[in-house]
Amino acid sequence: MIKHSVVLSAKEQAYWFIVNQGRVFLSAEGTLPFGSQSHLPIASQGTQICWIGEYQQHPCYLMVFDDQATDETQWHSARVFLTHGEALFQLAARATQVALFLQTHRFCGQCGSAMHLVNWELASLCHKCGHRCYPRIAPCVLVAIVNDGKILLARSSRHKAGFFSVLAGFVESAETLEQAAIREVKEEVGVDITDLQYVGSQPWPFPHSLMTGFLAQYAGGEIVCQPHEIEEAYWCELDKLPQTPGIETLSGQLIALAQQRYGRK
Ligand SMILES: [Zn+2]
Incomplete structure (x- = not known):
C-alpha cells in the first residue's frame, strides 16, 4: 500500500527518491539523498510527497520534482539501481511509476475535469463523472x-x-x-x-x-x-x-x- 498526502515530522530521517521525468536524483557521489526533508539537496515548490516503502529501517519517500532539472548529470534512469540489489531497485521502480501516475492523471480521460487523489488508496478520481484510475502496469x-x-x-x-x-x-x-x-x-x-x-x-x-x-x-x-x-x-x-x-x-x-x-x- 502506498500512502500519499503524508505529513512529515521536521526531523524524520528518510531516503528520498526525487523523480523528474522518469529519472531519479542521486548525489554527486552517486548515492540516494538521506536525511530530513529540510536538508534535501534540491527542493521544488508545491510538490507531492508519497511514502513508498522502507529501506534499512528508514522510510522512503517519493518527491515528484516538476521544475526543470538543472544538473543533468545527477538525474539517472532507475536502471542504475538494478545493480544495487532487488530491494532498492523495487523502490526505485515504484517511485518512478508512481511519479508517472501522478503526472499523467491530473485530468479525467473521460470528461476532462480535474482529477483528485483518493485518500485511502493510490487512485485518482473524477468528482464530476466518477471515472477512477489506478497506476498503469x-x-x-x-x-x-x-x-x-x-x-x-x-x-x-x-x-x-x-x-x-x-x-x-x-x-x-x-x-x-x-x-x-x-x-x-x-x-x-x-x-x-x-x-x-x-x-x-x-x-x-x-x-x-x-x-x-x-x-x-x-x-x-x-x-x-x-x-x-x-x-x-x-x-x-x-x-x-x-x-x-x-x-x-x-x-x-x-x-x-x-x-x-x-x-x-
Ligand atoms: Zn470525469
Missing part, C-alpha cells in the same frame, strides 16, 4: 525457447549489433500470459512452442512494465524474423552465448536457467 512476456542444447536468441531493432536476448512482447487485452507468449513468438520469429513453464517476474519501470518469464520447448517451424521488430534471430548453442542481458535482469536469469538445465554438460 503493462504485463510483458519474456520467452526463452530451447531445443536440443540450443536457445533461440534474437536481436530487436532497439539493440546494438552483437547483443542478443530472449523474445519479449506485451500482453494484449483479454489474453492469458501463456497465449501472449505463444502469439508473440509466432509473430516475431515464426516458430511454434510448447511446454511453457513459468519462471518468475520482475518489475520493469520503463515506464511501467511487469516482466513475466517463461521457458518453452521448440515445437516446430522455421525462423522468419518479423520485419521492423527483429533484426536477426538464430539457434545459439547454450555454451557459446554472445553478449546477452546481465543476470540482474529477468532475461539474463532465463538464459542462465536454460543454460543450467539444457546446456551440454
